[in-house]
Amino acid sequence: MCVAIEAFRHRMEGLGVPRTLITPHLMGRTIGPVGDRRRQRAVVSAALDLLGSATGPGTLTAFEDRTT
Amino acid sequence: MTDEARPDSGSFEEFRRSFYYGDHADMQFKFLARMPDAVAADVIAEVLAAVGETLDTGDLDGLRDVVYRAQVAGYLPEEPVTPPSEIPFTPPPAPLEECTLALISAGGVFVVGDDPMGPDGPSQQDSLVLINEFLRGTPTLSTIPVDTTNERLTARHPGYDARSAQRDPSAVFPLDHLRDLAADGRIRLADEHYGFTGATSQRRLQKEVAPRWAEHLADRAVDAALLVAT
Numbered sequence: 333m334c335v336a337i338e339a340f341r342h343r344m345e346g347l348g349v350p351r352t353l354i355t356p357h358l359m360g361r362t363i364g365p366v367g368d369r370r371r372q373r374a375v376v377s378a379a380l381d382l383l384g385s386a387t388g389p390g391t392l393t394a395f396e397d398r399t400t
Numbered sequence: 401m402t403d404e405a406r407p408d409s410g411s412f413e414e415f416r417r418s419f420y421y422g423d424h425a426d427m428q429f430k431f432l433a434r435m436p437d438a439v440a441a442d443v444i445a446e447v448l449a450a451v452g453e454t455l456d457t458g459d460l461d462g463l464r465d466v467v468y469r470a471q472v473a474g475y476l477p478e479e480p481v482t483p484p485s486e487i488p489f490t491p492p493p494a495p496l497e498e499c500t501l502a503l504i505s506a507g508g509v510f511v512v513g514d515d516p517m518g519p520d521g522p523s524q525q526d527s528l529v530l531i532n533e534f535l536r537g538t539p540t541l542s543t544i545p546v547d548t549t550n551e552r553l554t555a556r557h558p559g560y561d562a563r564s565a566q567r568d569p570s571a572v573f574p575l576d577h578l579r580d581l582a583a584d585g586r587i588r589l590a591d592e593h594y595g596f597t598g599a600t601s602q603r604r605l606q607k608e609v610a611p612r613w614a615e616h617l618a619d620r621a622v623d624a625a626l627l628v629a630t
Contacts, residue, residue, distance in 0.1 A: 333624050335625075336626075336628070337628050348483060348486070350487060357468065360564045362572055366564050369577075375574075376574045376581060377586070383496060389489035
């Protein structure tokens with residue numbers, strides 16, 4: 333099983349990945365801004381949540397930072 | 401290029417196209433080459449306005465949002481994307497905390513001294529002129545042991561500005577965060593994790609290489625993969 337993290341939703345819509353977390357981050361900083369460890373950890377934690385909670389294929393979920 | 405050598409009659413179209421591996425090659429703004437002139441002009445004006453605002457406020461988030469929205473608009477496909485008719489889905493075989501996970505990043509991350517292109521592999525800047533060779537090439541996996549610290553990682557990628565990942569590998573390869581989450585009992589981590597350069601032959605990646613990588617993970621009793629795109 334797998335979960336992907338991607339910043340550009342349209343790229344994943346055509347690939348057919350089982351689960352994807354969409355982050356609002358710049359190209360090349362998919363997990364979060366350089367040095368922003370709090371944000372990065374929140375993204376990775378959300379991806380693990382999605383890995384365990386998605387109930388069907390092609391799930392695309394927008395990241396929401398609930399730690400702020 | 402010196403001022404003397406630069407043509408002084410270049411058009412705006414030439415200017416915006418030069419961000420795509422041209423005189424002004426810039427992986428953050430290469431999308432300008434795909435935009436109509438008027439749209440690109442609006443984007444440049446909006447980014448410059450946000451830069452001016454940020455100089456006063458220090459609010460980097462606002463500037464990031466402006467550039468991110470521009471990137472999203474710049475990379476939108478011309479035609480609507482059609483999802484595949486069948487998408488695979490494997491539910492967790494056990495509670496997540498009992499599953500073993502491997503990280504696979506397309507960000508071109510590798511261990512310092514273990515360059516997948518050999519000891520004389522190109523620098524980030526040199527890789528830009530090799531973009532077409534990368535796009536025709538066969539992707540290879542760099543193996544990164546689970547205990548590898550960020551200080552031992554570097555990155556090279558001709559499709560984005562990998563200097564960000566050189567400064568902070570966690571921006572595309574969050575192994576250190578996964579170690580923290582594993583220590584908290586959220587997941588188990590495999591002994592090996594992986595980086596590759598996503599600017600590669602997509603056909604070979606999908607049809608030939610990725611199935612072999614999946615077998616590689618299955619042979620190591622990996623239950624789950626966290627994939628990071630760039």
